Every structure is written in structure tokens, then in C-alpha cells.
Amino acid sequence: MPKLYDLAHCRAGDKGNTSILSLVAYRPEDYPTLASQVTAEAVRQHLRGIVRGDIRRYELPQLAALQFVCEHSLNGGVTTSLALDAHGKSLSFALLEMEIQQPG
């Protein structure tokens, strides 16, 4: 089964204890696949144990992008976390490990 990695690229950003994951389709024609399969709920399932709060998803079709704003995801917050990757910079590649069913 293909991974999200094959269809899209991702960058993670941080604000306090919130991780922001920007998911961008390489090809605009793959955007509908992302929009239908990479729901906020699917991301919550995939990143269970990491994302501990709500996930808001924003759709940006003209950029072929989805924005996931994941609360309570950075071990209490960037500045006081004991984690090695306190910013959660590497979470982008955790999201891209998600398996995707490609249409047709």
C-alpha cells in the first residue's frame, strides 16, 4: 500500500504546545485523494500517542494543501519539553508514513 510520502510533502511548525503540519500534494490532481483520506480523524489515529489534543484541518485546494493544527502535541510545549525534538520538527515525516489507498 502506498504511503502518503509517495503523494505529498510535509513541513512541521510549532506554536507553544501546538504542532502545525502542512501537507502538500506534489501533483494537484492528487489533492482530492488527500482531502478524502487524510481526515483530521485519520491523522489523530495515525499520530496516536503523539497528538494528545484536538486536530483542526484546513483545506487549501488552490495550493493543493491541507493544514493540520494539532493541539497538545509537543510534550507540554517547546520551551520546557524534555524531548530531544522539542519543536516536533520531525513529525512531518511521521505523518508521511500514513498508508493511503490510491484510487483506480
Next chain:
Amino acid sequence: MRTSLRLGGGAGFAGDRLDAPLDLAERGGLDYLVLECLAERTIALAQLRRRRDPAAGFDTRLTERVESLLPILARRRVKLVSNFGAANPLAAAEAIVDIARRLRIPVKAAAVTGDDVLDALDLDAPTLETGAALSTFAPIVSANAYLGAEALLPALQSGADVIVTGRVADPSLFVGPLMHEYGWSPDDVDRLARGTAVGHLLECAGQLCGGYFADPGRKEIPDMAHLGFPFADVDPDGNATLGKAADTGGRITRATATEQLLYEVTDPHGYLTPDVTADFSAVTLTETGPNRIAVRGARGRARPTQLKVSVGYLAGYVGEGEIGYAGTNAVARAQLAAQILRERLGGRYSELRIDLVGSTSLHGRAFDTDERPYEVRLRVAARATSREEAAIVGDEVEALYTNGPAGGGGTRKYVTEQIGIVSTLIDRGRVRPSVTVHEWSAHAEAV
């Protein structure tokens, strides 16, 4: 009036490369060079330095930056805007004038102050993160309001060559010159939003040009050792085209620009700055040539009524220790070491964390469980209330040499003082920006 302005992004954080902005200033054809040098914690650390030395508290690499940039900026007639004043913009402006005097380059440096609101802080105010009152985060060491582009206008109007600030919202460092040069009014929300999109795209410098983007075989970026830093050509309506100097490394594409446009945006429909509520949801990015991207379509709404304040506090100490294991059964031996450390350290600290680097340190559980690493590194971290308590963590790891599992090697130990950051809001009326100009010229010296 000008019909086009070129703004350059010459630093994305205080530790950024020093050579890339030199090349951008020399060959980029810029009108303004902006250096963004203040991450959340940077200003709190700078405030601690200022407490020890009243002449300190600005970017520790300011001298290096200005010494190398000033001759180029003067020759190319490029103005510099930077928040590298950190906790002490006044001392920074004086330091810049001292450098200019030494280099015999006339300079007018304007310091923007007023972001330091430590004395005006209401300790009963709730933090945006948890709602708990600020007073629960003692001892507080710094409180800086995010100033907007308007705070820069008197400095720009003074004709200064260098504008040095403390905390200013990152995109506002770019919006300020646009407001000044094009006469945008503070309620011209659509133009301010377009300027904000430009500022947001440039504020992380190399990240727009393929930095923090490359993935070999999947997202190729050429010559990253010499990544060119970006600029934007902005018209009087705020429409822009992104680019970088010829013959530099890196690449600007729709993909790199999309990642940067959305970077750290918690609401693409309402990106809040002191200047405007910017809506990026209809922004389009169009490739108009190699390394050229047209940016259109940001819209604006009224700016927030209050300003965000970033508050730094002393959050104790963190003690860390590391040790490595290799070969057959490496993970099991690292896990045994972890178990020993938990038994010996667990009761002592409010928070203890053990990671196996090479296996589970970044995401807790591995997404690909089939792989057995040849080597793994145990890392333990604990929060402590004193430097001495924190040091015990590393000592215990070191003691695994003679008391732990077989084959452990390469121990390291660290103690770090931790600065926490929380945010709150403050009424605009309680924040009063002001500008102080320092200058030097051979002529003035002769008089």
C-alpha cells in the same frame, strides 16, 4: 512614488548563516535587507545577559553581522531592518555606530524601543497556553510585546540606514518598509495582508529557497552548501514576485513557497499580526520563471485589538546523560540500562524521560517496527530545581560504565538552565513604542 521595491530575507534566526546575506546584499539588487534574529526564547536569554551587563542584551553576533554587512549596504545603498536589538536595541544602535566609526562609514541607526512591557505586566492576566495566571510562572525574567509595522515608521521616516528593534512581529519587519515607501494607511487591510504574506514568506530566509525542504531522490535541491537567500519584488498594491540572486544554490518553486506560506500558520483564514488579520486561504503561488513565484490573493480584516506578549520565566534546570550500545542485542542492553536508570533516578525528579536514539527517541514508537538498528543511543533527561540536582542525571549515566550492561560507550552529560515562554495579551494603549537615532559621519566628527 516607487513602482517596485525589493525586500530581502537575510536571516531566519539568530544562528543563521552569516555569508548568505552578504551575497544577497551584494548581488541581490535590494532596497531593504531584513534580518529576523529573534526566536521565542532568544529575547529572554538576551534579557538575562543584559541583567549581568547593561551594555549587553542584543544579538551576540550583531558585531560580526554588521561589520561584514555595513560596507556592502553603504555601497549598494541598501537599508537594513532587524530585530537583532533583542533585549537592548539602544545599546545595539550604539554598537552599530561604533562599528561605523571604526570602518569610517557614515551611518544613521534608529533604535525602536517600547516592546519591553515587564513593568506594565498584569500578573493576574491569563496565559494564552493554559489560562493559568502569569503569576504562576515565577520568576518572570522578560515580557515583550509584539510591536507592529507602525512602530517602525518614525525610524524609517528619520532616514535611518539601519533600523534596529527588539520584539516586532516577524512579518511586520517587512511590512514597515512597504507602509513607509508606499504610504499604506494602517486601515488598508488588503494591502497590509499582502505585505504580511510577503513578510511571512521571507522571514525564514533559506527556508523559502529549498532549505529545510530537501529530501534526496524525492525533493532535490541543488548546491545547498551555498543556498541563496530570497527576495521579493513588491508593487504598490502588495502583489509580489519571489526570487533569489543568480548563481546561488537552492531553488524556489511552487512547492518550497507553499511549505513556507503555511509554515506555523495556526489559522490560514486568520493569521494574526499587530498590523492586520491576514487571510491566506485564497493566496495563489504561480511560477513565472526559474526561481520566480508570483504571490497574489491575500486579503485582510481588522487587526487584533490587543497585542501579544511573550513572557520568559526561569523554568529550572535540565540534566541529561547519554550512552551508546552496538551490535547484537544492542536495544535490549539499552533497555536494561534504561530500567536501571529509572530505578535509581525515578523518585528524585518531577519529570524523567528516557529515549532510545536510533529507535524511538523522536516519535515514541517506531512506525516501521521491522528494523533492528545496529547501534542505539540511550538518552535520559530530567527536570531539576538546581544545577547540582540536574548534574546527578549525567553522573548516573556515567556510572553505567562499571555498573551497567555490557558494551556501553561514549557517555556525555549536560546541564542546561531552562527558560520557559508563555504568552498573554496586552491593551495597545499600554504599549508605547519610541525611536532613538544615533549617527556618525566623518563630517559630524570634524564639526
